[in-house]
Amino acid sequence: MNQPEPYQSEIATRIDRIESRFAMQDLVSDYCHGFDKRDWDRFLAIWWPEAVWDIGPPFGKFEAHAGIEHVVKDILWPAWLASSHFTTNLVLTFDGADKASGVSDVDCIGTTADGQAQTVSASYFDRFERRKGIWKIAHRKVTMYHFSPLPGVTLSPPE
Amino acid sequence: MNQPEPYQSEIATRIDRIESRFAMQDLVSDYCHGFDKRDWDRFLAIWWPEAVWDIGPPFGKFEAHAGIEHVVKDILWPAWLASSHFTTNLVLTFDGADKASGVSDVDCIGTTADGQAQTVSASYFDRFERRKGIWKIAHRKVTMYHFSPLPGVTLSPPE
Amino acid sequence: MNQPEPYQSEIATRIDRIESRFAMQDLVSDYCHGFDKRDWDRFLAIWWPEAVWDIGPPFGKFEAHAGIEHVVKDILWPAWLASSHFTTNLVLTFDGADKASGVSDVDCIGTTADGQAQTVSASYFDRFERRKGIWKIAHRKVTMYHFSPLPGVTLSPPE
Numbered sequence: 001m002n003q004p005e006p007y008q009s010e011i012a013t014r015i016d017r018i019e020s021r022f023a024m025q026d027l028v029s030d031y032c033h034g035f036d037k038r039d040w041d042r043f044l045a046i047w048w049p050e051a052v053w054d055i056g057p058p059f060g061k062f063e064a065h066a067g068i069e070h071v072v073k074d075i076l077w078p079a080w081l082a083s084s085h086f087t088t089n090l091v092l093t094f095d096g097a098d099k100a101s102g103v104s105d106v107d108c109i110g111t112t113a114d115g116q117a118q119t120v121s122a123s124y125f126d127r128f129e130r131r132k133g134i135w136k137i138a139h140r141k142v143t144m145y146h147f148s149p150l151p152g153v154t155l156s157p158p159e
Numbered sequence: 160m161n162q163p164e165p166y167q168s169e170i171a172t173r174i175d176r177i178e179s180r181f182a183m184q185d186l187v188s189d190y191c192h193g194f195d196k197r198d199w200d201r202f203l204a205i206w207w208p209e210a211v212w213d214i215g216p217p218f219g220k221f222e223a224h225a226g227i228e229h230v231v232k233d234i235l236w237p238a239w240l241a242s243s244h245f246t247t248n249l250v251l252t253f254d255g256a257d258k259a260s261g262v263s264d265v266d267c268i269g270t271t272a273d274g275q276a277q278t279v280s281a282s283y284f285d286r287f288e289r290r291k292g293i294w295k296i297a298h299r300k301v302t303m304y305h306f307s308p309l310p311g312v313t314l315s316p317p318e
Numbered sequence: 319m320n321q322p323e324p325y326q327s328e329i330a331t332r333i334d335r336i337e338s339r340f341a342m343q344d345l346v347s348d349y350c351h352g353f354d355k356r357d358w359d360r361f362l363a364i365w366w367p368e369a370v371w372d373i374g375p376p377f378g379k380f381e382a383h384a385g386i387e388h389v390v391k392d393i394l395w396p397a398w399l400a401s402s403h404f405t406t407n408l409v410l411t412f413d414g415a416d417k418a419s420g421v422s423d424v425d426c427i428g429t430t431a432d433g434q435a436q437t438v439s440a441s442y443f444d445r446f447e448r449r450k451g452i453w454k455i456a457h458r459k460v461t462m463y464h465f466s467p468l469p470g471v472t473l474s475p476p477e
Contacts, residue, residue, distance in 0.1 A: 305473035
């Protein structure tokens with residue numbers, strides 16, 4: 001027999017919700033790929049033009065593509081010789097079809113410009129928005145639990 | 160032409176399976192958010208009332224909400240000044256529509272009450288059950304590979 | 319009213335794409351479970367028979383099940399007393415229904431055969447293929463950012 005209209009509509013909504021989840025997971029992952037692999041286009045692509053990135057102390061809050069470009073290219077990339085960010089525990093909460101919030105936890109290891117190995121633990125609190133079918137980050141707040149040296153550790157690639 | 164009944168039924172089953180996966184991923188993530196962010200309601204919500212949490216040595220096995228509340232509030236939260244659990248590699252295996260098992264690997268860094276930075280690696284072996292449309296953990300077994308100090312490391316937030 | 323054929327076809331394609339994502343996530347996870355838990359069958363099952371595993375320096379490139387078995391059983395498992403690999407940030411890109419590429423970042427901690435605790439950071443660049451409904455890895459390239467000792471650290475399980 002025919003399936004009534006609402007059935008197809010419900011199935012389409014549920015699939016759209018699932019695909020949106022993957023799109024948002026990719027934003028969270030591409031933040032790391034863009035930043036650590038120093039791929040500027042990949043990094044910029046995750047943010048809406050007016051997005052706010054609230055990094056917290058000691059860095060501050062940065063707005064819009066110009067502000068985000070400034071903090072990455074003038075402050076953060078020079079501050080790190082190399083970094084590896086590993087994001088985990090992403091939990092998404094929808095607010096209708098085109099808005100969602102997310103929380104994830106990041107484990108980071110790397111070497112700052114002074115040659116010191118560092119360990120960082122933080123959480124990312126995100127607000128995502130979909131516009132014309134595309135999801136991006138509208139707001140990211142970073143809460144850092146630690147940013148601390150690993151004395152005596154030198155991080156280098158294998159020969 | 161009409162799609163026969165079995166088609167819609169198969170599609171609905173496959174979507175239900177996918178949504179169940181996300182529900183279980185969220186349980187695994189919320190264990191970390193609840194524990195590390197010290198959000199008791201979030202932590203408790205992942206467990207069925209009679210759930211068993213087998214933490215292994217040196218902690219032991221704890222049963223039901225009362226046992227789980229005891230170990231967290233009386234033993235584990237006092238044992239840690241701060242902790243960051245990063246869960247990865249979750250693989251789920253279904254046993255029908257309402258039961259599943261999962262294995263995941265957790266990387267943890269934190270500071271115990273004595274002020275010592277620690278590194279922990281473990282796996283979580285979970286049995287999940289769905290009741291009245293809600294997935295929760297019925298049994299979690301922890302296998303710890305290491306729980307060891309990081310000498311000379313002090314974990315603290317940035318200024 | 320009847321849904322035209324293309325509708326069901328589109329829904330089925332979208333669900334197939336989602337299920338494929340989970341299958342590939344499981345391959346990336348099972349690489350870790352197989353290797354770290356020393357489960358050879360689980361490890362082997364992720365690779366197509368002629369798959370290439372390009373580990374890079376100092377290990378090299380290994381081909382097909384025989385080459386992969388050799389490097390794991392004769393080189394890597396003897397080289398590590400214990401290892402914990404945590405994969406994160408998996409981003410998948412499809413090339414039609416039966417091929418995809420993936421990038422993920424792995425954080426690894428463990429102890430080499432000399433008793434030294436090590437920290438490793440790397441990325442995995444994968445080519446996945448689906449044959450007769452089953453996804454496996456056809457090619458994995460490893461790029462290592464660091465493979466370095468943690469001086470003074472001894473990783474051991476709790477008593």
